[in-house]
Amino acid sequence: MVRLRRSRAVVVVLAVLMVLLASCAQIPRSGPVGKSKDEGAGNPNAPVFFPAAPRAGSSPETVIEDFYMAGSGYEDDYPVARQYLTQAQSVTWKPDKRAIVFREAQVVKAAGENEYLYELDLAYSVDADGVATQFPPGTKETIPLTLEQVEGQWRISKVPDGTAIPEETFKVIYGAFPIYFYDPTFTYAVPDYRWFIKKNTVKSMTSAVLAGPAPYLRGAVVSAFPSGMKLARESVPVVSGSAQVDLSAKELFDASAEDRQRMQNQLALTFRDQPDVINVQLRADQDLVRVEDNGTVLPPVVDKSVPARQIAVNNGDLVRYENNRMTPLPDIQPVSGLGPHSPAESPVSQTAAFLNGDKTTLYAIEPGQPARQLTTRSTLTGPSFSPHDWVWTAGPGANGAAEVVAFKPTGIAPGMAIPNVTITPAWLSGRTVKDFRVSREGTRALVISEANGKSTVQITGIVRNADGVPKDLTSPITLVSTGSADQGVWVNSSTVAVMSGSATGTVVPELLSLESGEPQQLAPWDGLTSLSAGNGSEQIYGQSEAGVFQRVGNGWELQLKGPTEPAFPG
Numbered sequence: 001m002v003r004l005r006r007s008r009a010v011v012v013v014l015a016v017l018m019v020l021l022a023s024c025a026q027i028p029r030s031g032p033v034g035k036s037k038d039e040g041a042g043n044p045n046a047p048v049f050f051p052a053a054p055r056a057g058s059s060p061e062t063v064i065e066d067f068y069m070a071g072s073g074y075e076d077d078y079p080v081a082r083q084y085l086t087q088a089q090s091v092t093w094k095p096d097k098r099a100i101v102f103r104e105a106q107v108v109k110a111a112g113e114n115e116y117l118y119e120l121d122l123a124y125s126v127d128a129d130g131v132a133t134q135f136p137p138g139t140k141e142t143i144p145l146t147l148e149q150v151e152g153q154w155r156i157s158k159v160p161d162g163t164a165i166p167e168e169t170f171k172v173i174y175g176a177f178p179i180y181f182y183d184p185t186f187t188y189a190v191p192d193y194r195w196f197i198k199k200n201t202v203k204s205m206t207s208a209v210l211a212g213p214a215p216y217l218r219g220a221v222v223s224a225f226p227s228g229m230k231l232a233r234e235s236v237p238v239v240s241g242s243a244q245v246d247l248s249a250k251e252l253f254d255a256s257a258e259d260r261q262r263m264q265n266q267l268a269l270t271f272r273d274q275p276d277v278i279n280v281q282l283r284a285d286q287d288l289v290r291v292e293d294n295g296t297v298l299p300p301v302v303d304k305s306v307p308a309r310q311i312a313v314n315n316g317d318l319v320r321y322e323n324n325r326m327t328p329l330p331d332i333q334p335v336s337g338l339g340p341h342s343p344a345e346s347p348v349s350q351t352a353a354f355l356n357g358d359k360t361t362l363y364a365i366e367p368g369q370p371a372r373q374l375t376t377r378s379t380l381t382g383p384s385f386s387p388h389d390w391v392w393t394a395g396p397g398a399n400g401a402a403e404v405v406a407f408k409p410t411g412i413a414p415g416m417a418i419p420n421v422t423i424t425p426a427w428l429s430g431r432t433v434k435d436f437r438v439s440r441e442g443t444r445a446l447v448i449s450e451a452n453g454k455s456t457v458q459i460t461g462i463v464r465n466a467d468g469v470p471k472d473l474t475s476p477i478t479l480v481s482t483g484s485a486d487q488g489v490w491v492n493s494s495t496v497a498v499m500s501g502s503a504t505g506t507v508v509p510e511l512l513s514l515e516s517g518e519p520q521q522l523a524p525w526d527g528l529t530s531l532s533a534g535n536g537s538e539q540i541y542g543q544s545e546a547g548v549f550q551r552v553g554n555g556w557e558l559q560l561k562g563p564t565e566p567a568f569p570g
Contacts, residue, residue: 046199047172049073051080054155060147061107063154064118068105071095071163072173074197078163086150086157098162099126099195100141101170110144118143123167124517126174130194130204131214134480134517173197176515178494179205180269181213181221182300184464186262188387188441189269189300190221191494193514202243202277203236205270216477220443220461224262226251232285241278243271249284260289261297269302303493304387304440305535306570311345311352312548312563318343318352318365321548321563331367338363338371342382346389347440347569351410353383353391362393364409364418374407374418381435382487385570386442388468394433394447402428402449404436406470425460425473434486438462439493440570446488446496447476455484457498457512479512482519489533489540490570497522497540501529511537523555530565541566 049072054063067084074095082090101124108117122139126132146158165173175198178191192214196204210229213221232246245267252260264280271277282289309322311329316336319326330350339357346352353364359380365371377395384392389410397403401424408419431449438445447458458476465471481498488498491511499509507528511520527544534541540551547561 046197048075048199049169049173050075053080054083054153056153058154060114060116060154063147063156064107064116064145065105067156067159068118068164071099071165072169074173074199081163084156085159086148086155089155089157089159093159094161095163097128099124099170099174100143100162100164101126101167102141102164103137103167105164105166112146114147116145116147118145118164120164124170124195126195129208129211129214130177130196132176132193132195132517134478136480175201177201177205177273178270178515179208180266180300180302181209181217181223182262182266183441183443184222184468186222186224186297187301188304188443189266189302190217190441190443191514192217192221193494202238202271202274203231203234206231206236206243206245206267209266209270214477216459216474217443217461218474219463219472220474224259224266226255232283238276241276242281243267243274243277243279244281244283246283246286252282252284252289257292257294258297260291261293264291265297265299269300301441306347306440306568308534310532310541310566310568311343312566313340313343313354314563316340318354319563321560321566324560326560326563332365333368333370335363335365335371342565342567344383344385344391344567345569346385346391346410348387349389349410351385351389351391353385353409355380355382362391362407364391364407366410369414372409372414372418374409374420375405381433382567384436384438384445386438386462387440387570388442390438390470392436392438392445394436396432397422397424402431402433404428404433404473419469421470423470423473427475431456435488437488437490437496438570439490441493445473446490448485448488448498450486455481455486455500457481457485457488457496459496459514479514480517480519481510481512482521483508483510485510487531489531489567491533491537491540492535495537497531497533497537499528499531501531503527503529503545507542509540509542522551525549525556532567534568 051070051073070081073080078095102120103123104121106119108119110117120141122135122141124132124134145156147154148157174195176193176195178193180189194208210225229251230248237244267280309320312319312321317334318329320329340354343354350367361376362374363371364374380393380395390406390408392406394404404423406421412418431451433449435448445460447460449456457479460476461474463472484500485498486500488496491497494514496512497509499507506524506526508524509522528542530543532541542549548559549556550559
């Protein structure tokens, strides 16, 4: 027997919206909705679901469906959902281990006696620390369940830990929130987006910070909190605007004054969008631990900005493009004989880099010096600088495998060897890298690669040695895009713009965000061949044969004709 559930999730969402407006609606088969009264837990306006209890005479299929619908009732540790379980299973079931988010679901009878399968079209999977993985439509997951009769009513006697909820319900109950870590120099704050139940955000965020960064950031970022530090109690109360974070005493007292200040800064950044949190108090066994500012710890830079200028190519040479004017690059020798393409400029020095005409050779150039060849390959991605003055590109190695290479040409005297690193990530095996762009704080990279004619947009972490020399890339996360892409740029610390350039066709760029799984399509435009982005989604530029265009509202506005391939520093 098969039972389909398609529209109930939509009904749930409509009911929630009506409750938030009128506070009197009912969600069919899921109970009424109200507002959280726990002012210290997170969002005071977080919706709360009251799902329906088991109904006498329900079939096994209905019990399974209603059990998972009751997963919306998270208040007080899912008491209604536990009523659908046998007593033994109710005690052992751990709903917080994982949230499975589905587009559609159906109950299917399995081969064994009283055994069933809950078959899902998977949209997201969220682990206990709020790390979400997004899946394209058509991704299947099957949950096995076993039922038995208890006093004449069907109850679930065996079920995996975790909940499964419709995508529309998930977006009402959960929200994406950044928790923050540091780059290894403690100069920049790096957002790590997690999905938490909106009502319990402060405690959930604190636990996630203590547990460490998401897998794709491990090794690329650092935390002020040492491994093993834990909450001393299972709550983070907010009293008169102060989040009281009670930590294990030994680790807190063993930390230096600088580390404690970095801990406080890290949590203050993490809580900064929580409406009821004004400041953070560190406590040990509930006693306040004073954090003194001795002036040695600077607050980290959040969402690092880029200068307003762009580097571009005009009349076969490198130029500076700013305020709709072109000027020569200061003290940079002509490179027109090399046919420069895909130029890039360091955000911290006057070093520039570019590819030759057929994009097989990477050059770097500094003021007062001639251009220097860094590497030659059958094809290379456009260069990208990190704030550490490493310039990155990617291309096939001698054996054809995809390699990512980085060079540090700044300050190296002519004739001296330029420091360089070659990385061959296993996850790029069999793929062709189309674009590689370092994030503005230098801990991550946007990687667009292709295999079998299909492109993939991913974010990887950059792992460095203690001296700052790059040594590896982490296993990436994948951003779901509605179309193919062969190039991209960072728009801010959490968003990238991607597109597949075409000199003859209509191009539709997309914004992909770590905060949202929904791609945002920008206005289509004919003949866009390159993208650049400054500080935010309103500073996105596209270049076509007709000139350089800037995104304005829901369209594109011509800025200047002449320069090509403009790029902001980085």
